[in-house]
Every structure is written in C-alpha cells, then in structure tokens.
Amino acid sequence: MNYGYIRYSDGRQERGSSVARQEDLIKLRCPDIATENIFIDRGVSSFRGANLEEGSQWCELLKVAKSGSTIYVEQIDRLTRAGIDKAQELFRNVRKAGINIVTTVDGHLFEGGKDTDAGDAIRIVFAADLGRAESASKSKRVAASYVTRNDQAAEGKKIKIPLASWLDYDNGKYKLNHRAEIVKLIFEMCISGTGAAAIAIELNKRGVKPFKFEKKEEKAKREGKKLEVEEGKEASPPPLWGAASVFVILRNKACYGTYIPSAWKIREAKRTGEVFENTTKEIADYFPAVITEHTYYAAQEALRIRRNTRATKQSREDAPFNLYQGVAQCACGSRLHVMAKGVAKQRYLVCAGMRENFSGFEVQP
Numbered sequence: 001m002n003y004g005y006i007r008y009s010d011g012r013q014e015r016g017s018s019v020a021r022q023e024d025l026i027k028l029r030c031p032d033i034a035t036e037n038i039f040i041d042r043g044v045s046s047f048r049g050a051n052l053e054e055g056s057q058w059c060e061l062l063k064v065a066k067s068g069s070t071i072y073v074e075q076i077d078r079l080t081r082a083g084i085d086k087a088q089e090l091f092r093n094v095r096k097a098g099i100n101i102v103t104t105v106d107g108h109l110f111e112g113g114k115d116t117d118a119g120d121a122i123r124i125v126f127a128a129d130l131g132r133a134e135s136a137s138k139s140k141r142v143a144a145s146y147v148t149r150n151d152q153a154a155e156g157k158k159i160k161i162p163l164a165s166w167l168d169y170d171n172g173k174y175k176l177n178h179r180a181e182i183v184k185l186i187f188e189m190c191i192s193g194t195g196a197a198a199i200a201i202e203l204n205k206r207g208v209k210p211f212k213f214e215k216k217e218e219k220a221k222r223e224g225k226k227l228e229v230e231e232g233k234e235a236s237p238p239p240l241w242g243a244a245s246v247f248v249i250l251r252n253k254a255c256y257g258t259y260i261p262s263a264w265k266i267r268e269a270k271r272t273g274e275v276f277e278n279t280t281k282e283i284a285d286y287f288p289a290v291i292t293e294h295t296y297y298a299a300q301e302a303l304r305i306r307r308n309t310r311a312t313k314q315s316r317e318d319a320p321f322n323l324y325q326g327v328a329q330c331a332c333g334s335r336l337h338v339m340a341k342g343v344a345k346q347r348y349l350v351c352a353g354m355r356e357n358f359s360g361f362e363v364q365p
C-alpha cells in the first residue's frame with residue numbers, strides 16, 4: 001500500500017503553495033496514490049518534535065501502514081528537524097517495521113526491512129543536521145526580531161505588529177475602525193450586569209459578525225476572492241459570537257490603549273525550563289483607546305462578581321461533576337452545556353447554539 005505524508009509548521013504556509021507542492025511531488029512519484037492515503041500535519045513543528053507525538057497525522061499513518069508499504073514524503077526534514085539522533089531513531093523504527101520511505105524531491109528509496117547502509121546513513125545525518133541548524137537559526141532570528149520590536153515600541157515608535165480587530169495600521173499610525181463601537185457596546189453591557197453569553201446572544205440577534213470572520217471576508221473581497229468551502233466538507237452557516245469571543249475582548253488591555261509586548265522569552269523558558277527575570281513591561285497609551293482604563297477595570301469587577309456568584313461554576317466544590325463535559329453534543333452539532341434553571345436551580349443540558357443565537361433548533365423525540 002502506498003501512502004503520502006505532508007507537513008508544514010506555519011499556518012501561513014497553507015495559504016501558499018506548500019501543500020500543493022508536496023502533494024504534486026507525491027503524485028509525480030506515485031500517480032495512483034489515493035487521496036485518502038495522504039496524511040497531512042497542518043501547522044505542526046518537527047523542530048520541536050510535535051509531529052512525532054501521539055495524535056499527530058504521522059502517528060496515525062504509522063498505525064495503518066503495514067510491512068511492505070511505502071511512504072512518500074518530500075524530504076527528510078518533513079519528518080524531523082529535531083537533530084541527528086531523532087532522525088536516525090525514526091528511520092530505524094520505520095525500516096524495522098518493513099516500511100519503505102521515498103523522498104519525492106529526488107526519488108531516493110530508503111528500503112524497509114534492511115539495515116541502514118553507509119550511503120543512507122550519510123543522507124540521513126546530513127539532512128537531519130542541516131534541518132536542525134536551519135530551524136535553530138530561524139528560531140534565533142525570530143526571537144531577535146521580537147526583542148527589536150519590543151525595544152522600538154518602548155521608545156514610542158509605531159511598529160507594524162498583529163493588531164486587535166478594532167485597530168488598523170496605516171502609514172506608520174494606528175487608528176480605530178468601525179469595530180471599535182462594538183467593543184464599546186460590549187463593555188457597556190458587561191458593566192450593566194449582562195453576562196458574556198447574553199452579550200453574545202445580543203450581538204448575534206443584531207447581526208453583528210464575529211470580528212475574525214468579518215476580517216477574513218474583507219481580505220477576500222480586497223483580493224477579489226470568495227470564501228470557499230474546503231473540499232470534502234459541507235458548507236456551514238456563518239460563525240456566531242460565543243461567550244469565549246466576548247471574554248477575549250473584555251480581557252484585552254488594548255481596549256484602553258495599553259500594549260503588552262510579545263513575551264516570546266516566556267514561551268521559550270517554559271519549553272526549556274530556563275529561569276529568567278521577565279523585564280517585559282506594559283506600554284501605556286500606545287494605541288488609540290476605545291474606552292477608559294476606569295471602564296476596563298469596572299468591567300473586570302463586574303466579571304469578578306458574576307464569577308463568584310453564578311450557580312453553574314463547575315470548579316465550585318459544591319457543584320455536581322459534569323459527566324458530559326467535552327463529550328455531549330446536540331443533534332445540530334453544537335456543544336451541550338450544563339445550565340441551572342428555575343427557582344430550584346435544576347440543571348439541564350442546553351444546546352450552545354440555542355444560547356448563542358436563538359436558532360430554535362429542537363431535538364426530535
């Protein structure tokens with residue numbers, strides 16, 4: 001049986017030609033390969049070894065591939081960039097299982113069921129070392145760019161960075177866009193005592209599009225494209241606001257103009273176990289403010305009060321364990337949440353779709 005394996009580490013590569021190029025090379029070497037036999041790890045790093053962990057498409061592929069099967073992959077670094085030892089271990093295990101590997105970029109066959117010869121060993125070592133060095137170098141460049149960016153921001157320079165949905169960058173300046181009014185409305189509703197779920201319902205009733213989806217639509221329109229349905233999937237209704245989306249906005253200090261520089265060092269320290277002093281500081285009045293700082297903290301206090309008084313909080317010791325959490329699903333495809341209703345606070349499983357948009361969907365008995 002023939003299989004293909006495709007991997008890329010950055011989500012931006014999906015919008016480029018990475019997947020198409022790898023798939024074309026697989027089909028060039030194996031024209032009769034079935035599409036369902038091509039496994040793709042999307043946005044998964046081989047430098048950190050994430051593609052070799054349980055649950056990855058590579059691991060799923062190894063579960064179905066039998067002795068005598070052949071796996072087609074663009075080149076060795078698509079399998080691992082974790083260094084020579086990892087690469088040798090990977091190839092040794094795959095070949096011991098009697099599985100062949102063909103690198104499509106050059107058509108080289110690493111034959112399964114045989115010991116590694118000198119030629120193959122040199123190929124593996126060279127590719128693994130080069131891939132590791134390239135990834136390490138890129139990681140250092142990215143880290144350095146974050147440091148430079150943070151330093152420039154601290155000096156007051158307006159730099160081009162990923163922005164909140166209500167902000168635009170134009171000619172070296174930040175400016176508010178039409179979504180700022182929605183942000184203001186969300187804070188007003190929160191302070192008045194409306195919960196995040198109820199705010200989401202109200203936004204959906206008003207026909208307000210989720211920011212991320214609206215930006216995606218705007219980009220497609222600018223580029224003269226249409227948002228297409230992924231092949232093999234049914235068209236789904238437009239996304240709706242949910243409580244989580246509302247919480248993200250209510251917790252974002254950029255709402256009152258504060259910028260928190262990217263803490264890349266924190267993420268790296270968590271990975272390596274390194275101990276360091278975090279010198280990253282918030283930069284006040286960096287962005288145009290939608291609300292005042294006072295309004296922001298008034299909303300945080302409103303959230304705190306609701307969090308401490310709500311009856312359905314699952315982390316409370318006196319709250320019953322939700323056996324269905326992360327498992328139960330409505331017939332419409334939405335998640336089912338536990339909600340307390342009525343004076344007696346009886347708990348019911350309620351469709352998230354009903355909570356978020358009053359869809360009116362009813363489960364047939």
